[in-house]
Amino acid sequence: MIDKTVASVADAVADTEDGATVAVAGFGAAGSPVELLHALIDQGAKKLTIINNNAGNGKIGLASLIDSGRVAKMICSFPRSTGSVVFPDLYRAGKIDLEVVPQGTLAERLRAAGAGIPAFYTPTSVGTPLADGKETRDFDGKAYVMETWLHADIALIKADVADTHGNLIYNMTARNFAPIMCMAATTTIVQAREIVDPGSINPEIVVTPGIFVDRVIHVPNPEHEDDLLRAERSYP
Amino acid sequence: MIDKTVASVADAVADTEDGATVAVAGFGAAGSPVELLHALIDQGAKKLTIINNNAGNGKIGLASLIDSGRVAKMICSFPRSTGSVVFPDLYRAGKIDLEVVPQGTLAERLRAAGAGIPAFYTPTSVGTPLADGKETRDFDGKAYVMETWLHADIALIKADVADTHGNLIYNMTARNFAPIMCMAATTTIVQAREIVDPGSINPEIVVTPGIFVDRVIHVPNPEHEDDLLRAERSYP
Amino acid sequence: MSWTPDEMAARAALDIPNGAYVNLGIGMPERVANFVPEGRTFIYHSENGLLGMGPEPVETERDPDLINAGKKPVSLNPGASFFHHADSFAMIRGGHIDYCVLGAMQVAKNGDLANWSTGAKDAIPAVGGAMDLVAGAKTIYVITRHTTKDGTPKLVDTCTYPLTGLGVVKRIYTDLAVVAVSEFGFKLVETAPGIGADEVQTKTAAPLT
Amino acid sequence: MSWTPDEMAARAALDIPNGAYVNLGIGMPERVANFVPEGRTFIYHSENGLLGMGPEPVETERDPDLINAGKKPVSLNPGASFFHHADSFAMIRGGHIDYCVLGAMQVAKNGDLANWSTGAKDAIPAVGGAMDLVAGAKTIYVITRHTTKDGTPKLVDTCTYPLTGLGVVKRIYTDLAVVAVSEFGFKLVETAPGIGADEVQTKTAAPLT
Numbered sequence: 001m002i003d004k005t006v007a008s009v010a011d012a013v014a015d016t017e018d019g020a021t022v023a024v025a026g027f028g029a030a031g032s033p034v035e036l037l038h039a040l041i042d043q044g045a046k047k048l049t050i051i052n053n054n055a056g057n058g059k060i061g062l063a064s065l066i067d068s069g070r071v072a073k074m075i076c077s078f079p080r081s082t083g084s085v086v087f088p089d090l091y092r093a094g095k096i097d098l099e100v101v102p103q104g105t106l107a108e109r110l111r112a113a114g115a116g117i118p119a120f121y122t123p124t125s126v127g128t129p130l131a132d133g134k135e136t137r138d139f140d141g142k143a144y145v146m147e148t149w150l151h152a153d154i155a156l157i158k159a160d161v162a163d164t165h166g167n168l169i170y171n172m173t174a175r176n177f178a179p180i181m182c183m184a185a186t187t188t189i190v191q192a193r194e195i196v197d198p199g200s201i202n203p204e205i206v207v208t209p210g211i212f213v214d215r216v217i218h219v220p221n222p223e224h225e226d227d228l229l230r231a232e233r234s235y236p
Numbered sequence: 237m238i239d240k241t242v243a244s245v246a247d248a249v250a251d252t253e254d255g256a257t258v259a260v261a262g263f264g265a266a267g268s269p270v271e272l273l274h275a276l277i278d279q280g281a282k283k284l285t286i287i288n289n290n291a292g293n294g295k296i297g298l299a300s301l302i303d304s305g306r307v308a309k310m311i312c313s314f315p316r317s318t319g320s321v322v323f324p325d326l327y328r329a330g331k332i333d334l335e336v337v338p339q340g341t342l343a344e345r346l347r348a349a350g351a352g353i354p355a356f357y358t359p360t361s362v363g364t365p366l367a368d369g370k371e372t373r374d375f376d377g378k379a380y381v382m383e384t385w386l387h388a389d390i391a392l393i394k395a396d397v398a399d400t401h402g403n404l405i406y407n408m409t410a411r412n413f414a415p416i417m418c419m420a421a422t423t424t425i426v427q428a429r430e431i432v433d434p435g436s437i438n439p440e441i442v443v444t445p446g447i448f449v450d451r452v453i454h455v456p457n458p459e460h461e462d463d464l465l466r467a468e469r470s471y472p
Numbered sequence: 473m474s475w476t477p478d479e480m481a482a483r484a485a486l487d488i489p490n491g492a493y494v495n496l497g498i499g500m501p502e503r504v505a506n507f508v509p510e511g512r513t514f515i516y517h518s519e520n521g522l523l524g525m526g527p528e529p530v531e532t533e534r535d536p537d538l539i540n541a542g543k544k545p546v547s548l549n550p551g552a553s554f555f556h557h558a559d560s561f562a563m564i565r566g567g568h569i570d571y572c573v574l575g576a577m578q579v580a581k582n583g584d585l586a587n588w589s590t591g592a593k594d595a596i597p598a599v600g601g602a603m604d605l606v607a608g609a610k611t612i613y614v615i616t617r618h619t620t621k622d623g624t625p626k627l628v629d630t631c632t633y634p635l636t637g638l639g640v641v642k643r644i645y646t647d648l649a650v651v652a653v654s655e656f657g658f659k660l661v662e663t664a665p666g667i668g669a670d671e672v673q674t675k676t677a678a679p680l681t
Numbered sequence: 682m683s684w685t686p687d688e689m690a691a692r693a694a695l696d697i698p699n700g701a702y703v704n705l706g707i708g709m710p711e712r713v714a715n716f717v718p719e720g721r722t723f724i725y726h727s728e729n730g731l732l733g734m735g736p737e738p739v740e741t742e743r744d745p746d747l748i749n750a751g752k753k754p755v756s757l758n759p760g761a762s763f764f765h766h767a768d769s770f771a772m773i774r775g776g777h778i779d780y781c782v783l784g785a786m787q788v789a790k791n792g793d794l795a796n797w798s799t800g801a802k803d804a805i806p807a808v809g810g811a812m813d814l815v816a817g818a819k820t821i822y823v824i825t826r827h828t829t830k831d832g833t834p835k836l837v838d839t840c841t842y843p844l845t846g847l848g849v850v851k852r853i854y855t856d857l858a859v860v861a862v863s864e865f866g867f868k869l870v871e872t873a874p875g876i877g878a879d880e881v882q883t884k885t886a887a888p889l890t
Contacts, residue, residue, distance in 0.1 A: 103599070104519075115774055120353050165724070205441040211778075314808065338813050340817075352566040358774065360813045365843045409748055412730050435550030
């Protein structure tokens with residue numbers, strides 16, 4: 001008998017340690033695990049490193065976690081966005097570190113961590129400031145930059161449907177970074193709108209196999225970051 | 237209007253050139269594109285390099301292509317198998333080259349070619365004869381071998397259902413190498429049991445997006461290599 | 473009379489063949505989708521994990537989980553598919569995207585592109601997928617006004633802003649002209665109606681041939 | 682009385698916890714699946730692209746497209762999933778497989794494993810996924826007879842056959858004993874009923890502590 005379900009989002013993130021590296025799924029508002037992020041705010045871990053494509057919007061979810069002063073460093077591709085005020089203010093005040101990574105390199109570094117590949121070469125960023133200090137090398141007469149894997153201690157994931165073994169499917173473009181973050185994290189924590197028995201998801205359509213998932217929490221009516229932003233909500 | 241369908245398997249492989257590198261999908265009999273392989277035998281291209289996990293079974297499909305003397309080199313992980321006689325005889329006679337690659341490295345090299353990654357590091361084969369002559373390098377105190385991408389000129393693929401844009405789904409473990417070979421080849425040729433209109437396959441369950449597929453041929457009742465072997469059939 | 477942004481987009485669309493897999497940058501490049509020439513179909517890739525992207529839907533049919541790389545609501549065309557970010561950028565980096573149309577701050581005569589940062593000290597660096605797209609897509613087109621608002625040329629000898637990619641741009645569609653990047657530098661392909669080659673050269677900070 | 686292959690497999694299964702993701706090599710290791718201890722569930726990975734593999738089905742329910750890494754027909758357990766080869770070996774190389782049980786030609790006292798080639802000149806080299814599995818799975822167990830048919834020890838000081846991996850084996854389950862690999866070499870964990878430590882040492886080509 002295998003059952004990865006956990007009773008609550010609070011239980012799911014309870015053991016998050018100070019200094020942890022947390023991969024947060026989502027691209028903008030789509031796929032953002034709002035309830036898990038709010039549980040992490042309540043939980044209180046400090047000095048976190050956050051991996052996310054962006055740096056949060058408004059004053060909810062990831063932006064609210066950043067606003068609470070608990071994030072020491074952001075690793076992302078695009079920390080600017082129209083509704084993003086929290087991160088820019090802290091960054092300009094020198095209160096948060098930033099590692100900007102090209103979006104595809106960010107994705108590939110996560111996938112490499114999940115796949116046991118410590119380093120790889122990519123043409124992306126060759127000759128640009130983002131390649132400064134990185135090793136470059138020619139293959140077939142063309143220059144490439146070496147990039148290394150990017151592991152996370154924890155991944156916070158929003159799925160549409162999960163089974164109790166942790167097999168996942170997602171909703172449309174809310175999939176984005178979730179499958180590779182599930183692979184890259186030591187402990188993958190998933191909030192799912194629906195939880196079903198093993199065997200209920202067709203094996204052909206599983207997107208994230210359960211082997212990449214550690215904890216599953218039922219969040220039947222997840223808040224969508226997009227709705228919260230429109231309503232100008234904040235947390236806590 | 238986009239329509240990647242081709243009238244016949246003969247038309248689909250007609251432009252195969254001597255010396256081409258051909259990635260042939262399948263793991264053992266599952267996923268072996270028998271009709272495309274037989275069309276390639278009829279087509280006549282010589283001095284081929286074949287990428288496949290194995291080296292064919294019996295005297296049909298890939299084994300028959302090898303038997304016809306048209307394969308100069310095999311790149312595979314496991315050229316031995318119970319029903320495999322053609323390849324071992326030619327190999328011992330020095331009439332065919334062999335590059336043995338660990339199965340996961342073979343898969344990753346194909347995926348790297350499809351993903352624009354010229355080289356990557358893997359722990360697989362460190363300290364073994366298969367790492368001889370390859371660059372090794374330490375990351376975090378552990379040794380890794382550098383492996384390079386593996387492109388194909390052509391991929392021969394068996395799918396279960398395709399749409400006319402080339403979106404594919406497979407049948408169970410017949411999926412195996414097909415999705416990454418579709419990515420690694422300049423020209424990807426697919427035989428599909430069923431061809432449907434775009435929009436007929438749920439976008440959530442597409443395994444190989446059409447961007448990786450060039451030609452689709454309807455083969456409504458594909459021969460299964462497993463059945464042909466049991467019946468001790470041969471080709472031509 | 474210089475071209476409008478719609479006319480620039482329409483002109484770029486003319487140079488994209490039927491069946492092309494196309495990635496359109498945020499802003500002016502997005503307009504290309506409104507001017508697909510008769511008889512052609514383009515398949516749009518959005519780097520957040522969608523192929524077969526359709527136009528912005530009416531308000532009532534929007535889903536916040538169906539967005540494009542600009543985080544705007546989109547729809548699905550028949551033949552669409554979803555995939556994760558590593559697969560999406562494998563499409564880009566692996567050379568499977570036929571055409572990518574982007575905006576630009578500067579394009580140099582050797583095809584160098586700067587479009588992600590002014591290098592200003594207080595700017596928050598943010599690159600997104602721009603560097604992956606220019607390094608990976610088969611053909612890079614740029615749509616941009618020929619000069620900045622204060623008249624400074626954007627087609628230059630050497631980029632002064634931080635680069636996005638080296639030698640990547642093939643063609644530039646501006647309000648004044650279509651300019652190709654060749655091994656000999658900028659080449660004037662076509663001018664907007666009533667715009668002379670002299671005027672284009674005056675507003676370009678590198679020789680036009 | 683030495684252990685039978687079934688007893689060896691059952692003994693190995695005892696050392697695998699509930700919920701483990703397990704990859705079983707072809708041959709004797711496959712028997713482990715027949716001896717899962719009461720109250721435990723293992724999830725089986727097959728490197729050709731299947732997680733949640735079930736037992737061999739009856740003849741009438743076989744499908745030639747549903748096979749395992751040994752190319753034998755299998756079934757699906759609830760919660761199964763299919764994926765392609767690169768994803769399958771990402772699971773292996775990335776350290777997501779908890780236990781891998783393999784056969785062996787030789788195991789050295791430092792955990793080196795040789796199980797893919799005798800190095801004979803006329804042999805067709807064939808490695809399959811063995812090198813990936815030993816490099817990637819979290820814990821490697823070996824099931825093997827203690828000696829070859831002619832009595833030559835398979836637990837050795839240094840492997841003479843070409844290696845599959847360096848320092849990878851954690852435990853060896855033989856017909857005579859359970860032997861752990863520690864930083865000090867082989868450690869005798871348990872012997873088969875009626876088998877003395879002396880006999881095991883005699884048949885082992887390196888010191889047992």
